[in-house]
Amino acid sequence: MRDGRTRLRGSVAIVGAGESDWVGRLPNKSALALHMEAAHNALADAGLRKEDVDAVFTAGRNMANEVPEYLGIRPRYVDSTQMGGCSFMAHVEHAMAGIVAGLFEVALITHGESGYSRVGMPATRWGDDSNNAQFELIYGHAGPTTGYGLVATRHMHVYGTTKEQMAEVAVATRKWAALNPRAFLRDPITIDDVLSSRLISWPFNLLDCCLVTDGGGAIVVTSAERAKDLPKKPVYVLGTGEAVSHQMVSQMPNFDRWDAAIVSGARAFSMAGIKHEDIDVCELYDAFTIVPILALEALGFCKPGEGGPFVSGQRTAPGGDFPMNTNGGGLSYTHTGMYGMFAIVEAVRQLRGECGPRQVPDAKVALCHGTGGTWSSAATLILSTEIP
Amino acid sequence: MRLFARVPPRGQQSPALILLESLPITLARMQTRGSENRTLTLRPTPETHPFWEAAKRRELQIQQCHDCGAHYFYPRPMCPYCLSRNVAWVTCSGRGRLHTFVINHRPPRHFPSDTPYIIGIVELEEGPRLMTNIVGVEPDPKALRCDMPVEVVFEDIDENFALPKFRPVP
Numbered sequence: 001m002r003d004g005r006t007r008l009r010g011s012v013a014i015v016g017a018g019e020s021d022w023v024g025r026l027p028n029k030s031a032l033a034l035h036m037e038a039a040h041n042a043l044a045d046a047g048l049r050k051e052d053v054d055a056v057f058t059a060g061r062n063m064a065n066e067v068p069e070y071l072g073i074r075p076r077y078v079d080s081t082q083m084g085g086c087s088f089m090a091h092v093e094h095a096m097a098g099i100v101a102g103l104f105e106v107a108l109i110t111h112g113e114s115g116y117s118r119v120g121m122p123a124t125r126w127g128d129d130s131n132n133a134q135f136e137l138i139y140g141h142a143g144p145t146t147g148y149g150l151v152a153t154r155h156m157h158v159y160g161t162t163k164e165q166m167a168e169v170a171v172a173t174r175k176w177a178a179l180n181p182r183a184f185l186r187d188p189i190t191i192d193d194v195l196s197s198r199l200i201s202w203p204f205n206l207l208d209c210c211l212v213t214d215g216g217g218a219i220v221v222t223s224a225e226r227a228k229d230l231p232k233k234p235v236y237v238l239g240t241g242e243a244v245s246h247q248m249v250s251q252m253p254n255f256d257r258w259d260a261a262i263v264s265g266a267r268a269f270s271m272a273g274i275k276h277e278d279i280d281v282c283e284l285y286d287a288f289t290i291v292p293i294l295a296l297e298a299l300g301f302c303k304p305g306e307g308g309p310f311v312s313g314q315r316t317a318p319g320g321d322f323p324m325n326t327n328g329g330g331l332s333y334t335h336t337g338m339y340g341m342f343a344i345v346e347a348v349r350q351l352r353g354e355c356g357p358r359q360v361p362d363a364k365v366a367l368c369h370g371t372g373g374t375w376s377s378a379a380t381l382i383l384s385t386e387i388p
Numbered sequence: 389m390r391l392f393a394r395v396p397p398r399g400q401q402s403p404a405l406i407l408l409e410s411l412p413i414t415l416a417r418m419q420t421r422g423s424e425n426r427t428l429t430l431r432p433t434p435e436t437h438p439f440w441e442a443a444k445r446r447e448l449q450i451q452q453c454h455d456c457g458a459h460y461f462y463p464r465p466m467c468p469y470c471l472s473r474n475v476a477w478v479t480c481s482g483r484g485r486l487h488t489f490v491i492n493h494r495p496p497r498h499f500p501s502d503t504p505y506i507i508g509i510v511e512l513e514e515g516p517r518l519m520t521n522i523v524g525v526e527p528d529p530k531a532l533r534c535d536m537p538v539e540v541v542f543e544d545i546d547e548n549f550a551l552p553k554f555r556p557v558p
Contacts, residue, residue, distance in 0.1 A: 129431040134440075135462050136519045138430060138551060139507055140499040142492055146507050149490035157488070157534035202491040202504070202529055250509055250519040251462075255488050 005271045010387035012096045013227035013234035016046025016220030017348040020112065023215030023334040024184050030120030032070045034112030034216030038341075039071055042218035047231040048106065053220075055079070055104035057095060059087035059111065059338060060122065067110060077104045083244060084372020085285055085338040088219075089379035092344070093240035095221040105222055112216035113336035119214075136248055144287060145201045145209060147249035147374035152203050152290040154255035158305065163203055165308035166289035167194035170207045170331055172317035173286060177328025179318060179358035184211050185332045194289075208289040210330035210339070217341035219348065224387075235348045238365070239272025239382035241265060249374040260378035261298035261369065268367075268380035269300070274388060276301055280363040281350050282322070283343035285370035286329040292316075295369050299380065323360045326350060340370035344381065351385050430549055436463045438477055443550045446542050448480040450516055461516035482540035484512040484554070489534070491527045510538055510554050524555035 018041030020026070020034045029037075035058070043050060055077035058067045064080035079094050081087055088109055095107035114121050126132040141147065155161045171191055177183035189207060197206035227234035241264035246252050253259050269276075282301075284292040293307035301322075302310040316324035325331070327346040330339040347366035349355050368381040432440050439462075442449035452459045453467035454474040466473050489508040495501055506522040523541065525531050538554040545551055 127431075128429040129433050131436070131462050134430060134432065134436055137496070137498075139519055139521050139553075140492060140495050140501050140505055141507055141519060142494060142496045142499075145494060146490045146492050150488045150507070150509055153490060154488035154534060199491075199493045199504070201493060204490075248462075248519075250517060255509065 005267070006273055008096055008100060008240075009238050009271055009273060010224055010236045012099050012221050013224050013236045014092070014219050014344070014348050014383065015222055015227045015230045015232060015234055016042040016044075016048065016218075017345045018042035018045050018218050019342070019345055020216035023182060023336075024213050025116055026114070026214035027117040027119065029114065029214065031112045031114045032066070032120055034114065034214065035067055035110045035218070036071055036112070038112060038216035038218035039108060039110045042110075042220050043108070045232060046220040048220060052106050053108045055095065055098060055107040057081075057088075057091040057107055057109040059083075059091075062122070071110075073108070083242075083377040083379075085287065086242075086340045086370025086372040086377055086379040087338060088217075088341040088344060089240075089368055089370050089381050090242040090377075092219075092221060092237060092381055093242055093379070096237055096240060099221070099223050105226060107221040108218060109221065109341075110216070110218040111336070111338055111341035113338060114214045115335070115337040116212045116214050132248055136250060141249075142201065144374060145204060148288045148290060149201050149204050150249060151252070151255050151258075151294065151375055152288070155290065155294065156203065158256040159308065161290075161293065161305075161308035163195060164191055165312055166203070166208055166293065167191040168311045168314065169286065169289040169292055169316065170194045172311070172314050172320065173325045173329040173331045175314075175317045176326050176358055177332035179356075180328050180333060183328040183333045184213055185328075204288055207331075210287050210335040211332070213334045213336055215334050215336045215342070217345050219341070219344055233352050233385055235351050235383050235385060236387050237381060238274065238384050238387070239268035239270070240380065241267030241271070242377070242379040243267075244377040246376050247373060249376075252375055257304060258294045258298040258371075258375055258378065260376065261295055261371070261380070264378040264380040265299035265369065268382050272382040274365065274382065278365050279367045279382070280323070281326060281347070281360045281366045282324045283326070283347045283366065283368045284324060285339050285343055286325055286331050287335070287339070287371060289331070291371055292324065295371075298378070299367070299369060318358065326355065326358050326360060340368075340372075340379070343368045343370060347381070347383050351383060430545070435465055439463050440549060442477070442479070443542060443552055444548070446550065448482050448540050448552050449477045450480055450512070450514065451475050452478045459512075459514040459516050461512070461518050478514075480540075481513050483557070484510045484538055486522060486532065486534060486536045486538050486554070486556075487511045487517055489522060489532055491529065506532065508538075508554065521553045522555065523553050
């Protein structure tokens, strides 16, 4: 399959990755301070100064002005695309386009969110005259906990996916978190623990749901050519894809599959020109246990309906043959609200071999994939330390 | 109290007039639970107010495109399938099927319902899907099944608003 975008494969690299000094409960830090810590740490990791940055990417209204001001950067290119938690993965695609077009050379992509402590957070309430208020919130729709569950219920009905299969994801992800000293929850759990945790919104129990934490993350993207002169091993961007299918979950085209992810995944694989079996490690945004299950189907790691059996038997846990969410994911590591950045940072660290006890041996190719809104958007990245 | 002037035929309204007509109308305040002093306020836009006016009359109305024939929901001034302006309001049969659902135990702060309660996506006979509450049935996964037949019922929120909900067809 020929794809004009294949010329972009390996054109840019992630040369710096960092997080806020700590992640978890940080009541003494504002969202912007978390942006700043993450950006500081990512630039140091890249061996670059803020004066080297000529493009700033971040997700959210007004953030294209606010974040550069706070960081003391005067960019000549900004992008504040906000499509939910996968925004930062889409930013990588946008940065690639801009760098290849010659619009800028060094892109800083930042995230900071006081998701738990709510310090310095912008107001996020839907207007009373929004379609969301009139046609969803009026029914007690609580947002992600109810919206993501609507797909889980339909998937269970159509394919026979079980709550036990969903719980497998939570249990395996916790095993990874046990290997990560920064993870918020590290004690082992069992499938029964998941099934007997309190109900949030059936079919989700508490341990099917991601954490709510504070934290920040940032990455630095530049051309493959410039990357050669920088201290860390470049992590080349081999493939990218992004897609949006709806905003309100009631407008979702199909409730038993993830249409945006089908598109973003296919585009990332076609650009990268690699096969599924070439992927060594996957970082799949796990807002809820059902999300990686549908991602595995949408990305083509298994057929539609086979996501539940795919994750069974702790296949995605440490020692399993499909390492997934190796930092402990949104379920057990951290989830500020827009987890996608942490998935990218973990993929970079795995490919550089920096992950200590949780290192996937000989990881050469990583896939990052995220969701945004309520199954509304998706973005996919295929990353590698080598350009095949 | 009559809240709307008679609406001129489609195509003769200026956007400003529609806005003027729709602005003063509409505050549906839902009493909050406990001591929290928050309210959910429903405020239609010019595009959505015919839907809420119909609901007050116990009619479930959606729009249909006269060019491509598609029914659609939520309200918009043009057909989202073909971008035609040649669209009209139609009254639904009120029958449909429960496409999927959740049983929510953790309501948002503004929401006055007792928990748990059922949030469903109903696929109308005419085709479009909408979010709603499923009532008249136990909030128990064993009592519910995807694709079960349901029909619309209207619940008054206040003197200005009736909310379409659905119940299983016996």
